[in-house]
Amino acid sequence: MRYSGFKVIKEALTGHKGWRPAWRDPEPQSHYDIVIIGGGGHGLATAHYLAKIFGQKRIAVLEKGWIGGGNVGRNTTIIRSNYLLDGNEPFYEFSLKLWEGLEQDLNYNAMVSQRGIMNLIHSDAQRDAYIRRGNAMILNGADAEYMDADQIRKEYPFLNFDDARFPIKGGLAQRRGGTVRHDAVAWGYARSADSHGVDILQNCEVTGFRIENGKCLGVETSRGFIGAGRVGCAVAGSSGRLMSKAGMRLPIESHVLQAFVSEGLKPILPGVITFGAGHFYVSQSDKGGLVFGGDIDGYNSYAQRGNLPVVEDVCEGGMALMPMIGRARLLRMWGGIMDMSMDGSPIIDRTHIDGLYFNGGWCYGGFKATPASGYAFAHLLARDIPHPTATAYRFDRFETGHMIDEKGMGNQPNLH
Amino acid sequence: MIINHPLLGPRDSAEFTYLGDASLLNRPDPDTATPKDWHDYAYLRDNPAGLHRELWFHEGGDRSWLVVTRNTVTHEITKVELARDVARGLASDVAGMGTKRSGG
Structure with a gap:
């Protein structure tokens, strides 16, 4: 169902009986091509771009609570692309451009306001x-x-x-720059992803990963095992908690x-x-x-x-x-x-486990990054190569010395 | 949060600055450590949800370093030790002397 001014008027005149839930509440299937953990802004945006732009099928988003109940509903709604470093600025500018076309893309009023x-x-x-x-x-x-x-x-x-x-x-x-209605971002991405066939599974907490011979085969959840060709984690805030289930320690x-x-x-x-x-x-x-x-x-x-x-x-x-x-x-x-x-910048990268991908480390700047984060993560999940604006967001930058440290604070996370 | 300083008693956490995980006391041996050891030491963290041992510096007080055991889910502080004592305990463990001390 497309939303429009005409539709609002028609429903107003007919007792608002034609509105339908904006997304389905499906039962989990036993296997998906791509499973995204985290039904926040970044996870839902990833699902939307995977389905709409990268033509992927059989996608699920797993959310332990309800979608939009985490950080996408707890931020201060600001969008901007005023970064200094080459690793960051093209990415955030890409994000701001996606914000500018977001409502038309989603057919959803996210109240994007470029008030400066x-x-x-x-x-x-x-x-x-x-x-x-x-x-x-x-x-x-x-x-x-x-x-x-x-x-x-x-x-x-x-x-x-x-x-x-x-x-x-x-x-x-x-x-x-400006502000966006943050809940509407989650709802708009969810509705669009759902309309492209993505299963959004709420109250579905990931309790572990099934990893055999260095390959991730799926996830154990509170609603049973779900097999997956590829698993993308987008749970910023809880990344340490989730990735420890895969035996990973993070620079976070x-x-x-x-x-x-x-x-x-x-x-x-x-x-x-x-x-x-x-x-x-x-x-x-x-x-x-x-x-x-x-x-x-x-x-x-x-x-x-x-x-x-x-x-x-x-x-x-x-x-x-x-x-x-x-x-x-x-x-x-x-x-x-x-x-x-550890450098104040995010990570969008493969992990050392085959089929397991990670998106996190957004510090206090994740909301503005939502569209580009989803787009870049979808690019990585679909094509197994990083999006051109996100090539610097690697795990190994702390080993190779390619930190993206806007403030020059070093490995002291509470100073970034 | 109130930090129960082993020497000074209960103090407001605003008097302290925070460094991070107390594993930072376990600095690799510069004679034998590989670059990967240094990377893991400097950049990777357990980041647990639950009990966390962490370093606090009493900047607005006696300028001692403390190892605080705190629950990261509830902010409850269950143990406070002088980092000096913890570090000496680590050193004696390494030396095989087995005389680990624990401060207040």
């Missing part, structure tokens, strides 16, 4: 670094715009420009990142603002809530909640940047679990 993102600058050194980054973005086909303080003042007059410690001297804007630690939403307010914040120096970023949702966050808590965690020192730190950052935020009441706060990798 602004990284604030407070010193000459930071200005140099951001202009360099902007040039790298432009060289890779993305858009970037340097703005001085007066230009920013016109768009965001309420910011605290004259803070003693971090006065706002300028900013790097990416106008094509799991950390908790908190996010916050204020009560609904009238429109006051036109775009996304990041205040990196103060560990704070903020946007306003279409429902009116200010959506904001800061740093990860900084210790290994699988608990989907954080601790109060970071809450205080984030709120201090908000008060320093836009003092009026102190008038808004905090409505909700929550934590999501991040795959923090």
Whole structure:
């Protein structure tokens, strides 16, 4: 069933009796060509592109809970492609281009809103670094715009420009960045994948891998054994937990990142603002809530909640940047679990086990990567070669010295 | 989180900085280690959901290193030792002396 304005009007006039579930609830088959573990944004996107672009058949997505119940529903919904390094920027720009065509591709309103993102600058050194980054973005086909303080003042007059410690001297804007309704991304990909024949199996937890003679033959699940030609794991946040069942240790630690939403307010914040120096970023949702966050808590965690020192730190950052935020009441706060990798960049690669593929290590930047991650992972699963924009996301880069370390922090995951 | 420091008693975790898995105390022997040993030591982690032994540094206090045993699912801390004692225990184990110490 295609969605359209005409369909909405027709259903409104006929008592909304024609709507059908957006995806099926099938029983697991005994064998699939490709099994994807993880019914989050990345797993569902992988299934969609495998079926629609790469022409694969007999695909299943296994989800231990319900689709969209993990990190794709727990992020702060920002999309952007403002990276510096060659290993990253083409990939994230590819992702942003996929976002731009996503709703037509899926026939689903994901509320992609290119309202722009602004990284604030407070010193000459930071200005140099951001202009360099902007040039790298432009060289890779993305858009970037340097703005001085007066230009920013016109768009965001309420910011605290004259803070003693971090006065706002300028900013790097990416106008094509913005926000997307995150649940709709999961639902849209699920609906599209389902319509191309993908079985989405919810409440189906993987409890182990069946590996014989170095080859993965399928997965043991809470709904029985499911054989598979190839198995792709896309469970960022729980990667350590899942891959340990295949005997793998990863260059990843799991950390908790908190996010916050204020009560609904009238429109006051036109775009996304990041205040990196103060560990704070903020946007306003279409429902009116200010959506904001800061740093990860900084210790290994699988608990989907954080601790109060970071809450205080984030709120201090908000008060320093836009003092009026102190008038808004905090409505909700929550934590999501991040795959923090050893260089701050993701992995999309084969494993040493035949037929077992891995997608993870997204740190706190997985949401914006969803379309390209799915596309690149589908490319790898279908053709057994990496997508041209994802060739750097290898497991062995830590052995060969080809780390993609945007921040230059080294193997210290809680600093990325 | 409250970390029960073996010398100073209960302290707010905000006084500490976090390094990571306590396996970082098991540095490979530079005379015999292969590049793969160094890679595994520096980059690979068990990353368990459950009990995790990890290194915390009391930056805002006595600047001691601690080995904290903490549940990564509940954040409950069940044991706190001075990293010094743990490292000496490791060293004596290696030397075959079998006099492993355990701090508070």
